[in-house]
Amino acid sequence: MIKTKITELLGIKYPIVGGTMMSISTADFVAAISNAGGLGVLASAIYKSKEEFEKAIDRILGLTDKPFAVNINLFPGMQLIDNNVYIDVMQEKGVKIVETSGHAAPSDLCVRFKESGMTWIHKCVGLRYALKAESLGADAVTVVGYENGGATGKLDIGTLVLIPTVVDGVKIPVIGGGGISDGRGLAAVLALGAQAAILGSSLLVTQECPIHDNLKQALLNASELDTKLVMRSIGATHRVWANAAAQKCAEVEASGGSFEDVINIVSGEKSRKMYEKGDLDAGIISCGQGIGLVKEKPTVQEFFDRIVHQAEETIKTIDIS
Ligand SMILES: Cc1cc2nc3c(=O)[nH]c(=O)nc-3n(C[C@H](O)[C@H](O)[C@H](O)COP(=O)(O)O)c2cc1C
Incomplete structure (x- = not known):
């Protein structure tokens, strides 16, 4: 022990x-x-x-x-x-x-x-x-x-x-x-x-863990390369799973998008939709590189x-x- x-x-x-x-x-x-x-x-x-x-x-x-x-x-x-x-x-x-x-x-x-x-x-x-x-x-x-x-x-x-x-x-x-x-x-x-x-x-x-099984399965399939840093442009850098919403957020930030444009993509409400309904691209979910080491659902x-x-x-x- x-x-x-x-x-x-x-x-x-x-x-x-x-x-x-x-x-x-x-x-x-x-x-x-x-x-x-x-x-x-x-x-x-x-x-x-x-x-x-x-x-x-x-x-x-x-x-x-x-x-x-x-x-x-x-x-x-x-x-x-x-x-x-x-x-x-x-x-x-x-x-x-x-x-x-x-x-x-x-x-x-x-x-x-x-x-x-x-x-x-x-x-x-x-x-x-x-x-x-x-x-x-x-x-x-x-x-x-x-x-x-x-x-x-x-x-x-x-x-x-x-x-x-x-x-x-x-x-x-x-x-x-x-x-x-x-x-x-x-x-x-x-x-x-x-x-x-x-x-x-x-x-x-x-x-x-109270998130939809679709999302758990997607995270199980993720590798250490499948995370992205977003929200640095608004002073709130987060590492998240690199799904379509995270990609969109990165593009909006790279093209000088406003605070509101960024928040609109990363809103908690959209993440909750993802967690509850298993809609994988509805919003973002925080996720670190260590996800690549996770292979089971214990x-x-x-x-x-x-x-x-x-x-x-x-x-x-x-x-x-
Ligand atoms: C989906 C998710 C949501 C998180 N939300 C918060 C939060 O609301 N407040 C906080 O202090 N940390 C939050 N964290 C960070 C964790 O508490 C913890 O510090 C971090 O996940 C540890 O690193 P790891 O993801 O590499 O294991 C969150 C992490 C994840 C993965």
Whole structure:
């Protein structure tokens, strides 16, 4: 069994965090990840009212007695309601772990996390942001390299360099990811000094993941070459699956398209249509290069058991002769 500072801090069995995924990290999926031994992270930004968010937390509490976290989204323009409303509910319901991502957490929010005794993890893409979070009182920091699915930020640092840079630069434990899809990746992240891995893209094809089977099948057929960076022209670079909508977005950006032209292609509403109806080109889906390593559609439990076993074997049998 791999024990690390993060498994101890969060009280989880495996050194694995199931990355927040907008519109996908709902209560049932989060509970499946936590029940399988990882840390499930609920995407609060999915919920448009206090009541809906309360129901989601209650649902998780009904489905698992294992640790889980809530993500507070700090990306500008993505908050449907004030983040303080989510934090009120988290305090009322006794949520113990909070993850922030997007920009540095405003100091008023950090104070609230600390007052409520929550363990606070901040996710970012570079040492300077990790140091800022540490100075604001973060208990752990997650860093994801340029290979990752979703927001890549502006610094474009690959996982192999980013993790040890941040491990050397901060005192708090580090969770690392970007391209981790199997046990060799988990072993690598641990070798680089991280105390756990964060996985996003590889979880998209698990049986419990609430996206249409057409999309899972298409992602299973994707290789490491089938991702694309979009939205750099509007200051919100994301790595996504290279479908027709992503191609269109890249063309619109290359020809100087406006903010509205880009947003029209990448809207959350279109992505949700894709997830629900399996219409593969309706919108975009964040996806990292690690999708090329994913060949099966396991349950989350099978997936986690397998990768942890493979990581243990890799660590034991690494052969440099
Ligand atoms: C479909 C999808 C949606 C995502 N949505 C979010 C999000 O809303 N907020 C966030 O902080 N990260 C988001 N991410 C990033 C993941 O939480 C995680 O950091 C990343 O996927 C890890 O890298 P990997 O995809 O290479 O495993 C998303 C990733 C994917 C694949």
